[in-house]
Every structure is written in C-alpha cells, then in structure tokens.
Amino acid sequence: MAMKPEEILQAIHAARGGAICIPTMTTSPAWRTIAPDDLSVGCVGFMGGASSLGLGLALANPDRRVVIFDGDGSLLMQLGSLATIAGARPRNLTHLLFKNGVYHTSGSQVTPGGLTVDFVQMARGAGYRNAYAVRDFEDFKKRLPAVLSEEGPLFVELHTGLAEKTPMTDRGGKPFHEQVDTLRRRLLTAAGGAA
Amino acid sequence: MPESIPAPLIIDVLKDTFREARAALAQEGWRQKGDHLGTILSVPDTHQKSVLAALDKEQAIRVITCATEDEAATINAGLWMGGEPVVLMIQHAGLYASINTLRGVAMDGKVPTFYMIGLLSREKDKDPKDSRHSMVRFAEPLLDTFGVPHARMEGPDDVHLIPEYYRLAQQRKGPAAVLVGLETA
Ligand SMILES: Cc1ncc(C[n+]2csc(CCOP(=O)(O)OP(=O)(O)O)c2C)c(N)n1
Numbered sequence: 175m176a177m178k179p180e181e182i183l184q185a186i187h188a189a190r191g192g193a194i195c196i197p198t199m200t201t202s203p204a205w206r207t208i209a210p211d212d213l214s215v216g217c218v219g220f221m222g223g224a225s226s227l228g229l230g231l232a233l234a235n236p237d238r239r240v241v242i243f244d245g246d247g248s249l250l251m252q253l254g255s256l257a258t259i260a261g262a263r264p265r266n267l268t269h270l271l272f273k274n275g276v277y278h279t280s281g282s283q284v285t286p287g288g289l290t291v292d293f294v295q296m297a298r299g300a301g302y303r304n305a306y307a308v309r310d311f312e313d314f315k316k317r318l319p320a321v322l323s324e325e326g327p328l329f330v331e332l333h334t335g336l337a338e339k340t341p342m343t344d345r346g347g348k349p350f351h352e353q354v355d356t357l358r359r360r361l362l363t364a365a366g367g368a369a
Numbered sequence: 370m371p372e373s374i375p376a377p378l379i380i381d382v383l384k385d386t387f388r389e390a391r392a393a394l395a396q397e398g399w400r401q402k403g404d405h406l407g408t409i410l411s412v413p414d415t416h417q418k419s420v421l422a423a424l425d426k427e428q429a430i431r432v433i434t435c436a437t438e439d440e441a442a443t444i445n446a447g448l449w450m451g452g453e454p455v456v457l458m459i460q461h462a463g464l465y466a467s468i469n470t471l472r473g474v475a476m477d478g479k480v481p482t483f484y485m486i487g488l489l490s491r492e493k494d495k496d497p498k499d500s501r502h503s504m505v506r507f508a509e510p511l512l513d514t515f516g517v518p519h520a521r522m523e524g525p526d527d528v529h530l531i532p533e534y535y536r537l538a539q540q541r542k543g544p545a546a547v548l549v550g551l552e553t554a
C-alpha cells in the first residue's frame with residue numbers, strides 16, 4: 175500500500191527540530207497546515223527548483239538540517255541538480271522525493287516513465303552519500319531519526335499515493351517573496367544569537 | 370575600441386566586492402560561516418574561461434559549478450537567505466535558458482541576484498545590437514524587457530561596474546547584470 179503523504183509530513187513535523195523544510199507542489203498545502211511556521215520556504219512558481227533552493231540553504235546553514243520535499247515531475251525538470259548537489263557535498267541535506275508517478279498538481283498526467291523510473295539509482299549514480307526507497311509507513315517511522323541526522327547528501331524515494339489537496343484545489347499560502355523574507359529574518363536572528 | 374580585461378584584475382575586484390558585501394552582512398548581524406570570502410555559482414562561460422581558470426587556484430573564493438543556470442539562480446536564493454554573498458557567472462545562452470527562474474526566483478522572490486554574463490562571439494568593432502549573432506543581439510533587449518538593470522564592461526576601466534551592480538542588486542532586491550563585452554584575457 176502506497177504511503178499517505180500527509181502521514182509522512184506529520185511524522186517529519188514531529189521529529190524535525192530546527193530543520194528547514196522546502197515543500198513544493200502537493201506537499202505545499204498539507205505542509206502549511208501541519209507546520210504553519212517560519213522555518214520553511216516553498217518552491218512556488220519555478221517548478222523544479224526545490225532541490226537547488228535546498229542546496230543553497232544547506233550550504234549557507236551548515237549547522238542546520240535542510241529537508242527538501244520534491245515532486246517526481248519536478249525533479250525530472252531539473253534532474254541535473256542531483257549531480258550539482260552530489261558535487262557540492264552538503265552533509266546536512268536530506269532530499270525526499272514524493273514519488274506518485276504523476277503530475278498530480280496539473281491534472282495527474284503520467285510523468286515520463288511513470289512509476290518505473292528509478293530515482294534511487296539516479297541519486298546513487300550522481301554521487302549522493304546514500305540513497306534508498308521506502309514503501310511502507312512503519313519502515314519510514316523507523317528510519318526517520320536517521321533520515322534527519324545521517325551524513326548527507328541523502329536521497330529517499332518515498333512511494334506515496336496522491337495527496338488530498340493540491341496547490342490548485344487549495345490555493346493560498348504566503349507569496350514566495352514573503353516566505354523568503356521571513357525565513358531570512360529568522361535565520362539572521364538565529365545567527366546573531368549564536369555569534 | 371573595446372579591450373579584453375585581464376583575469377587577475379577581475380579576481381581582485383571580485384574579492385573586494387565580497388569583502389564589502391561581508392562587511393554589510395556583518396553590519397546586519399550575520400556572522401561568517403567557513404573561511405571563504407564569497408561564492409561564485411558558475412555554469413562555465415567560454416567568454417570568461419581565463420577567470421574560471423584563475424579561480425581554480427584561488428582559495429578565498431568558493432566556486433560551485435552548476436549543471437544549469439536555473440540551478441545557479443535558485444541556489445543563490447538559498448545562500449542569500451543564509452547571509453552568504455554570491456556572484457553568478459554565466460553566458461548569454463544561459464540567461465536565455467533560465468529566464469523563468471530569473472522571473473520566478475530573483476524577481477518575484479525579491480532576491481538580490483548579481484550576474485556576470487559573457488557576450489561570447491561579440492564582434493570587437495560592433496555594438497552588440499548590430500552583431501551577426503542572435504545570441505549576442507538579444508541579451509541586452511531581453512534584460513530591458515524584464516526591467517533588469519545592466520551595464521557592459523568594455524575594458525579594464527569598467528571593472529568598477531562589478532561592485533556597483535552587485536550593490537544595486539542588493540538595494541533593489543532583485544536581479545542586476547554586468548555584461549562582459551570581450552573575452553577575458
Ligand atoms: C516550467 C513549468 N512547466 C509546467 C508547469 C505546469 N505544472 C504545474 S504543476 C505540475 C506538476 C507537478 O508534478 P510533481 O512535481 O510530480 O508534483 P505533484 O503534483 O505530483 O506533487 C506541472 C507540470 C509549471 N508549473 N512550470
């Protein structure tokens with residue numbers, strides 16, 4: 175049975191501590207209900223950018239975990255970012271792929287190759303430190319502490335069903351520039367406090 | 370007549386630009402993580418290859434080679450949110466390739482994004498708008514269409530444009546670009 179994206183996000187929220195999270199596409203509406211905080215920034219309006227946004231944040235905040243919630247269609251759009259991330263070797267980066275085999279947000283068209291595309295092999299081939307697939311929620315819960323702490327870059331392909339909401343059925347959320355501004359202020363306060 | 374700019378001069382100006390940027394960030398309350406002055410996000414530009422070669426030997430500046438210019442502009446946003454100074458080095462074709470990201474990340478996200486863009490194949494005796502090459506002709510009009518402030522470096526006397534347009538990107542919270550007129554020496 176495919177996992178429910180909302181359950182995965184709930185579990186991450188409970189365990190994340192001070193981790194920065196980067197939702198995109200169908201993880202966005204669920205995440206802003208589950209974690210209405212200011213330590214997240216959503217990739218909205220530049221499909222495929224979640225992985226690179228996460229890389230920049232991870233490099234700038236080496237003492238903080240950064241967790242990307244990528245979409246499979248989105249990752250296909252900027253697949254080269256796997257190699258860029260592996261090359262930059264951010265030890266604090268976790269790249270989660272919510273693999274549902276479709277472009278859910280734009281109307282559930284099947285992605286090129288659909289569910290047969292093996293992103294784990296791609297991430298391994300690119301040079302991620304570790305990459306594996308998770309198909310079962312009990313297994314995910316067991317692995318979660320390591321997912322949020324093991325040396326990265328780490329890639330986890332999560333086999334999920336469709337989310338309940340999409341950014342099209344559930345519009346809203348703060349505009350991207352407000353999210354950017356809020357997260358930057360928050361990180362500045364943390365940086366100042368640690369100085 | 371335009372002239373080539375030597376790589377060591379550009380590197381010195383980049384270092385000064387990063388030092389000034391670090392000082393401004395410190396003023397804001399950021400502390401420096403790591404010992405690099407700043408980060409160059411590069412998708413190798415043939416036009417600026419002498420600068421890239423010199424950067425290879427430069428310890429003070431971190432260079433991250435990106436697979437696409439979309440990545441470069443987006444990584445820049447992540448670094449900016451964490452208080453890191455960044456310069457993007459790309460070529461005109463990379464600007465064309467990544468225009469949705471310039472719009473969606475740098476403009477809509479109000480993220481300071483400073484580009485150095487090489488005008489590869491630009492003829493020495495021609496204004497870019499009269500170039501035989503579409504790649505050279507369209508860069509400046511495209512930046513105008515998107516309202517991105519830009520200036521062209523036509524020789525060593527113009528390197529002051531680097532810190533100026535870097536600062537402009539920070540002030541405007543958006544993209545700003547310096548175009549490199551001739552291949553660097
Ligand atoms: C450059 C670009 N091309 C096309 C689209 C249209 N589009 C919006 S959402 C989407 C599907 C996203 O699919 P995926 O990343 O798998 O996320 P999911 O919705 O399945 O969670 C597409 C194709 C877009 N937003 N941007």
Ligand SMILES: [Mg+2]
Pocket residue numbers: 245246247272273274275276277278
């Ligand atoms: Mg999908």
